[in-house]
Amino acid sequence: MFLGERIRQAREIRGLTQEELANRIGCSQALVAQIEAGFKMPNNDFVESVVDATEFPITFLNEPPHPEFGIAEILLRAQRTAKRREILNTVRYAEHIHAIYASIAAKLKHIPVRIPEVVDSPKEAVKQVRKSLGLEPNAPVADLTNVLERAGVRFVILPPLPGRDAFCIWLRADDEEIPIVAVAGGREDGDRYRLSVGHELGHLVMHRSFLRKSNKEVEEEAWAFAAELLLPEGAMRDELIPPLTITTLARMKPRWGVSIAALIRRAYELNIVTKRQYHYLSHQMSALGYKTREPKNVDVPVEKPRLLRKMAEIIYGNPINFDRFSADTKISASELRTILRDYQEAKEYMPISEKKVIRFQPRR
Amino acid sequence: MDHLTLASDPDEVLQAVRPILQPIYEALETSVPKAAQIITEQGWQNNAMLFSHLVRADVKARLHGRKCPIEFDDISREVVMDSICNDGLSTNFEDITLKVFKGVVLPRATSSQRESFYQHTLPGIEPDMETARLRSLVVLWDCDVEGANLKIFLCCPRDKTGIFAWREVVAHPSAWIVVSRTESSARVSDDFDELLQGTDESEGMGE
Numbered sequence: 001m002f003l004g005e006r007i008r009q010a011r012e013i014r015g016l017t018q019e020e021l022a023n024r025i026g027c028s029q030a031l032v033a034q035i036e037a038g039f040k041m042p043n044n045d046f047v048e049s050v051v052d053a054t055e056f057p058i059t060f061l062n063e064p065p066h067p068e069f070g071i072a073e074i075l076l077r078a079q080r081t082a083k084r085r086e087i088l089n090t091v092r093y094a095e096h097i098h099a100i101y102a103s104i105a106a107k108l109k110h111i112p113v114r115i116p117e118v119v120d121s122p123k124e125a126v127k128q129v130r131k132s133l134g135l136e137p138n139a140p141v142a143d144l145t146n147v148l149e150r151a152g153v154r155f156v157i158l159p160p161l162p163g164r165d166a167f168c169i170w171l172r173a174d175d176e177e178i179p180i181v182a183v184a185g186g187r188e189d190g191d192r193y194r195l196s197v198g199h200e201l202g203h204l205v206m207h208r209s210f211l212r213k214s215n216k217e218v219e220e221e222a223w224a225f226a227a228e229l230l231l232p233e234g235a236m237r238d239e240l241i242p243p244l245t246i247t248t249l250a251r252m253k254p255r256w257g258v259s260i261a262a263l264i265r266r267a268y269e270l271n272i273v274t275k276r277q278y279h280y281l282s283h284q285m286s287a288l289g290y291k292t293r294e295p296k297n298v299d300v301p302v303e304k305p306r307l308l309r310k311m312a313e314i315i316y317g318n319p320i321n322f323d324r325f326s327a328d329t330k331i332s333a334s335e336l337r338t339i340l341r342d343y344q345e346a347k348e349y350m351p352i353s354e355k356k357v358i359r360f361q362p363r364r
Numbered sequence: 365m366d367h368l369t370l371a372s373d374p375d376e377v378l379q380a381v382r383p384i385l386q387p388i389y390e391a392l393e394t395s396v397p398k399a400a401q402i403i404t405e406q407g408w409q410n411n412a413m414l415f416s417h418l419v420r421a422d423v424k425a426r427l428h429g430r431k432c433p434i435e436f437d438d439i440s441r442e443v444v445m446d447s448i449c450n451d452g453l454s455t456n457f458e459d460i461t462l463k464v465f466k467g468v469v470l471p472r473a474t475s476s477q478r479e480s481f482y483q484h485t486l487p488g489i490e491p492d493m494e495t496a497r498l499r500s501l502v503v504l505w506d507c508d509v510e511g512a513n514l515k516i517f518l519c520c521p522r523d524k525t526g527i528f529a530w531r532e533v534v535a536h537p538s539a540w541i542v543v544s545r546t547e548s549s550a551r552v553s554d555d556f557d558e559l560l561q562g563t564d565e566s567e568g569m570g571e
Contacts, residue, residue, distance in 0.1 A: 108560045150559065245393040247386075250538030260538070276404075280397045283512045288536050295539045310556045 003047070005065045008036040010054040012092035017085075025049035060330040066099035068092075069169045069180075090158055090167070094182040097156040097308075097339060102173065103329050104311040111307075113152035115179050115201070117208045122224035125205050129229065138235035140256045144197050145303040153179045153204075155305035157342035160186025168200035170208055179204045185342050190300035191259040197303075198226030230258050231266045240272045246284055253298045260294050261285060309343035318346065368460075368498040370484060370520065374532045378518055381501065383432040384457040386537050387443055388423075388464060389516055391430075392505050395422035400511030410509055416466045419505075420451040423464065427455070464503045468517065470531075473524040482521040504531070 011021045011032075018036070019029040025046065034040040042050075051058050071091050116132050118125040130137055133151050141147060145155060166183040181200045187193060202225030207218055239252060240263070249263045256263070264285070268278040285291050309320075316325045320340070322333035329336065368377055378385070399418035403410050424445050432441040446454040453464035461481060465471060473479040484499050504517040519531040 111559050150556070243394045243398060245390055247390050247393060247537040250541055254541075254543040276401060277397065280400075280512065284393075284514065287513045288538075290538075295536070295541075297539060298541050298543060307556065311560060314560055 002064050003042060003061060004036045004038040004040075006061045006063060007032075007042070007047075007050055009065055009068075009092065009096075010050065010056045010061060011036075012088065013056075013096040014054050015089040015093075016054075021050070021053055024053040055332065055335070057326075057330060057332055063330050066095060066102070067171065067173060068095055069098075069171060074167050074169065090182070093158060094156040094167075094180070097182075098154065098171065098180060100329050100331065100336075100339070101154050101308055101311070104308075104315055107315055108311055110176075111150070111152045113176070113179060115148075115151055115153065115204055118205050119209075120206075122202065122206065122221050123228050123233070125202070125225055126228040126232070129201070129205055130232075138232045138238075140235075141194075141230060142257070143303055144194050144201075144230075144257075145305050148181070148197070148201065149305055149307040153181055153201075154307065156180060156182040157185040157305065158182055160184055166196040166200050168204050170204065187302055188299070190302040191253070191257060191262065191294075193302050194230060194257050194300065195226055195259075195262065198229045199223055201229065202226055227262070227266055227269065231256060231263065233270055236266055236270055236272065240267045240270070242273060242277070244273055244277070244281065246281065246288065246290070249281075250295065250298050253294070254300065257300045259300075260290060260298075304342065304344040306344040309340050309345065312340065313346070369494060370496045370498060370522070370529050371494045372498060374518070374520070374530045377498065377501070377520065378532060378534065379436075381457055381460065381462070381518070382436045382540065383434075383439070383441060384443065384455065384462060385503070385518065385534060386433055386540070387427055387430050388462075388503055389534060389537050391423045391426040392419070392464075392516060393514060395419045395426060396505075396507055396511045396514050398422055400509075412466075415509070415511075417451065419466070420453055420464075424451050424453055427453075459497075460499060460501055462501045462503060464505065466506065467504055468506045468515070470502060470504070470519055470521055470526040470528050472526040479524040482524050482526070484521075502528075503534075 011018070016024070018032040022029040022032045026049070027046070031040070031046075035042045035046070047058065047061060050056075050061065069091055071088065074087065074091055114132050116128050118128050120128075127137065133147055135141060135147065149155060166181065168179065168181045170177045171180055181197060181204070183193060183196055183200075199222045202222035203218070206221055206225060213221075244264075244267055246260060249260045252263055253260055258266075261282075264273075264278065264281045267273045268275070273281070282291075312320050312325055316322070322336055325336055326333040368380060396419055399415055399422060400410075402408075402418060403415065408414065427443045428445040430443045432443060434440055441457075443455055446452075446456070448454050455462050463481065470482075473482050481500050484496050498520065500521055502519040502521055504519055505514065507514040516534040517531050518534050520529040521527075522529045
């Protein structure tokens with residue numbers, strides 16, 4: 001009964017068009033369209049060909065379709081350069097990962113969602129969010145991903161493809177709404193990752209309901225939220241004491257988990273440096289080659305979500321029994337293994353309280 | 365510093381003098397744009413002498429009495445700037461004299477003091493590169509008229525003509541910072557346990 005719809009989901013998760021699937025299985029695009037729309041029932045050969053082409057087990061195709069995200073608001077906020085099909089593929093992949101979350105979450109205690117809805121300025125929104133998350137008003141957020149996961153946010157790591165950075169959504173499931181943040185994986189820019197997550201959190205907090213605002217306004221609010229969350233004004237006024245140099249900013253980078261460029265920008269936004277000083281520092285960044293690549297020694301490690309793997313470990317043991325995991329989720333064990341690589345293992349886990357120590361390189 | 369000679373690897377010398385190079389670099393990084401800004405704000409006509417004089421005066425004020433970082437060799441030191449006319453920048457680090465000049469090449473020695481500084485050994489004696497102890501170093505700094513594109517070199521002079529034994533670009537101090545993260549040992553559980561546990565299926569079965 002659901003087979004056609006499930007075939008469509010399988011195809012879209014793999015990023016295939018109807019025509020591409022038809023070519024792979026040797027039929028017409030029209031036949032694929034009719035089957036997906038439920039006008040025709042596929043025969044066994046067709047289903048087996050779909051299994052081969054999509055690498056999903058047949059059991060996956062016999063399951064009811066998983067919930068889909070509302071794509072309209074994601075499209076609305078997407079980068080103008082991103083193609084609709086790329087966005088659709090990204091969203092479908094995120095739904096696929098979230099279906100795994102949902103399958104395990106049903107067997108575990110529910111993590112209460114502590115992401116408030118705030119219709120106010122980004123600064124006020126951050127104030128309320130920090131309070132709700134149990135964060136000090138002016139302290140660095142050491143592991144933003146971990147903090148948000150503990151507040152009920154589910155992270156989806158997207159495959160590393162161009163044009164994908166991050167998106168978020170409130171997913172209505174049964175009688176609750178679950179905040180989901182999807183972020184591009186395979187990256188080395190931990191500072192950019194944190195800024196993207198902060199930006200998406202801004203959307204979750206401030207743009208949950210429909211607002212009569214332009215896309216530009218909404219995006220600017222989310223960036224302002226991320227800046228205030230990661231670099232609170234109060235703390236910055238205490239720490240960004242002029243004259244600022246690239247060296248002093250580089251020292252601040254690992255503790256605050258943002259780029260030197262973001263610190264310069266923040267100092268300018270808060271009028272701590274003049275326009276002239278801002279341009280000078282930006283020019284120095286270019287001259288040092290830091291616009292392309294900030295110094296490696298002060299790189300911010302890329303945060304990894306933990307929740308999905310942790311949930312699987314609780315249900316399927318540690319090490320995870322992937323055969324049982326696969327039987328329950330109807331996804332092959334090898335694909336589950338690949339997916340979980342993006343999620344932190346227990347041994348990688350570093351509690352929030354552990355501090356980063358900064359020193360200079362010792363003599364050789 | 366006794367082991368450093370004129371033949372020492374420049375990189376070894378750079379590492380050895382980092383505790384003094386870092387405050388010098390940071391002072392220049394601060395004073396150069398400040399000098400450019402003062403000239404603009406005052407509406408003065410910019411010229412190399414005025415610019416360089418303002419930089420020297422500000423660098424000298426910033427450096428004198430400043431603590432050197434102890435991260436490199438665990439030795440606590442304070443920068444003491446020598447009293448030189450015209451706000452000349454000169455200081456001592458261990459038994460090495462460091463002078464700070466504007467430009468990308470060593471200026472020719474035009475005074476007996478400068479000759480003696482360049483010489484490392486007694487005047488008139490050609491130094492033996494292998495054995496002559498390193499006694500003098502020059503920090504050269506240069507930038508464009510607006511104070512941008514600051515470049516800093518460490519230069520080892522060889523004789524009074526301004527010939528140098530070597531000249532190396534000084535890496536920006538931000539590239540010297542090392543971030544140590546406390547390593548956490550392997551854990552069998554983490555702080556999600558309290559949030560997720562408490563179900564019938566919480567007993568996992570290993571692979």
